[in-house]
Amino acid sequence: MFGKPALYEAFGLTVVEAMTCGLPTFATCHGGPAEIIEHGVSGFHVDPYHPDQAAELMADFFEMCKKDSNHWDKISNAGVQRIYERYTWKxxxxxxxxxxxxxxxxxxxxxxxxxxxxxxxxxxxxxxxxxxxxxxxxxxxxxxxxxx
Structure with a gap:
């Protein structure tokens, strides 16, 4: 899992790199990551001004992974797919x-x-x-x- 709860992220290269590696990604909802990540599909948006909500979102993700052994892979694969559809060098x-x-x-x-x-x-x-x-x-x- 990769987390980037910055107050603002202009583009989010580290977010793209993490998703390319297949890491389920939690990143700020302000700036570039808001466009890169499809919330709940290819990663998750967190609001750095509401850390309790971010913590709850992460806990829910791990709880879902515990219930469904494919949940991590589902988010991971969707993140990789999102990058290859929108953020390649080509x-x-x-x-x-x-x-x-x-x-x-x-x-x-x-x-x-x-x-x-x-x-x-x-x-x-x-x-x-x-x-x-x-x-x-x-x-x-x-x-x-x-x-x-």
Whole structure:
């Protein structure tokens, strides 16, 4: 069994790795694992803000394994299947190539030249980020010198 009760997990590579190894996986319901795991089918979502519920879910899983000797294998096999359906390097590479093609097509049809692109970015900087940059306090040289 693998547990990842993080408050938030951006993607969840360790979750994917655990499921690939066939470990029944309990992971946070916040972030990437919410998409990776099908709750109760290929693993389990736990809410890190409710540890009592997470503990009860794990205890129920082990109780079910005790009653049904195939329960562990059922969750394990569903986890492996989920990974091979959605998270293989082949699938990732195909998506990346599709995105590269879309970007290449956009670049071709937009006909933006480098100068036009630079002007657009400068305009965006002056309109949006210049004021934000002004609001960042400058470091006091005396304070920096004293801290070194």
């Amino acid at each position: 699938i990732y590479a195909e998506r990346l190539m599709t995105l590269a093609g879309v970007y290449g097509f956009w670049k071709y049809v937009s006909k933006l030249e480098r100068r036009e692109t630079r002007r657009y970015l400068e305009m965006f900087y002056f309109l949006k980020f210049r004021e934000l940059a002004k609001s960042v306090p400058l470091a006091d040289p005396v304070t920096i010198e004293q801290s070194t």
